[in-house]
Amino acid sequence: MTIALARIDDRMIHGQVTVGWGQQLRPDLILLANNAIAADAWQARVYASSVPPEIAVEILSVAESAARLAAAEESGERVLLLTGSPGEMSELVRLGAPIEQVNVGGLHFAAGKQEMLPFVYVDRQDLIALDRLLKAGVGLSAQQVPGGRDYPVGDEQLERMEDLL
Amino acid sequence: MTRGYVITHGAIGEELVRVATLILGPQVGLEAASNAGRSAQDITAGIAEWLAAGREPALIMIDDYGGSCANAAQLACGDRSDTAIVSGVNLAMILGFLTWRETHELEELSQRIVDKGREAIVRLGGR
Known part of the structure; x- marks a missing residue:
């Protein structure tokens, strides 16, 4: 399996990822798919500096990341x-x-969010994007850290949120 | 006088500042904040707002290098020359900051605080 963890997290590269999941999963590479950060060398340097030296890090646009994942499948990188x-x-x-399974790891409060x-x-x-993932056959669950509670995220949960928004 | 902002995981920073004031008395120009429940964008915006609210040089103290607070502090400071960031904040560093912030320029102050924080970590007895 190439993708050890596919995670949605608005803090992106931070302690829960590098220390929590990183020590548990021992990936070869942390790949951050983000158009804005990939296009800004300064921001990319800040985020990359958070990754421990034993793990490689790449910050690429979303399109480049899709291609990079295909290459990782060939090379067997985790x-x-x-x-x-x-x-x-x-x-x-x-x-x-x-991507077969996605971990929703952290989406923090902001105006307009429930x-x-x-x-x-x-x-x-x-919600639209999460629904698209489900419809594409991707499994979703929400868990902050290894060993933490793993919450299901499915149609039922998304419909409940639609009613609230 | 250099301003200080302690931003950490959980309530570590708030408690460090509270305890420092129990030792040295009430302080102005020293604030604490937590990253709890906040997005990277929100933490960065909070630091940027604090930086913009004063004219004095500013020292930002964070708990863990390589976490959301470290990222946010670096992004908020950008290439400003009147700010410094130190990580690994502990009580000795806060007390050092409050003791030296009027007598030392930012660069020397931040180095002294890093040295002070390291000196405070020692083995005391035991095996």
Whole structure:
């Protein structure tokens, strides 16, 4: 399996990822798919500096990331894939990235978002993207850290949120 | 006088500042914040807002290098020359900050605080 973890987390590269999941899964590569950060060398340097030296890190646009994942499948690298939003993860799947299961790890409160779980706040755009992932056959669940509670995210949960928004 | 902002996981920073004031008395120009429940964007915006609210040089103290607070502090400071960031904040560093912030320029102050924080970590007895 190439993708050790595909995670949606608006903090992107941070302690829960590098220390929590990183120590548990020991990926070869942390791949952050984010158009804005990939296009800004300064931001990319800041985020890359958070990754321990034993794990490689690449920060690429969403389109480049889809291609990079295809290459990783060939080479057998174990990848911890990150996006900052459900929309970017859904776009990766649309572009053909081999993603079967997605971990919703952290979407924090912002104006216009409603609480789905204590660590997951969503707006309509997020719901549409999560629904697209489900419809594409991708499994979803929400879990912050290894060993933490794993919450199901399915049609029932998304419909409940649609009623709230 | 250099301003200070302690941003950490959980309530570590708020407690460090509270305890420092129990030792040295009430302080101005020293604030604490938590990353709890906040997006990277929100943490960065909070630091940027605090930076913009004053004119004095600013020292940002974070708990863990390589976490959301570290990322946010670096992104909020950008290439400003009147700010410094140190990680690994502990009580000795806060006390050092409050003791030296009027007498030392930012660069020397931040280095002294890093040295002070390291000096505070020692083995005391036991095996």
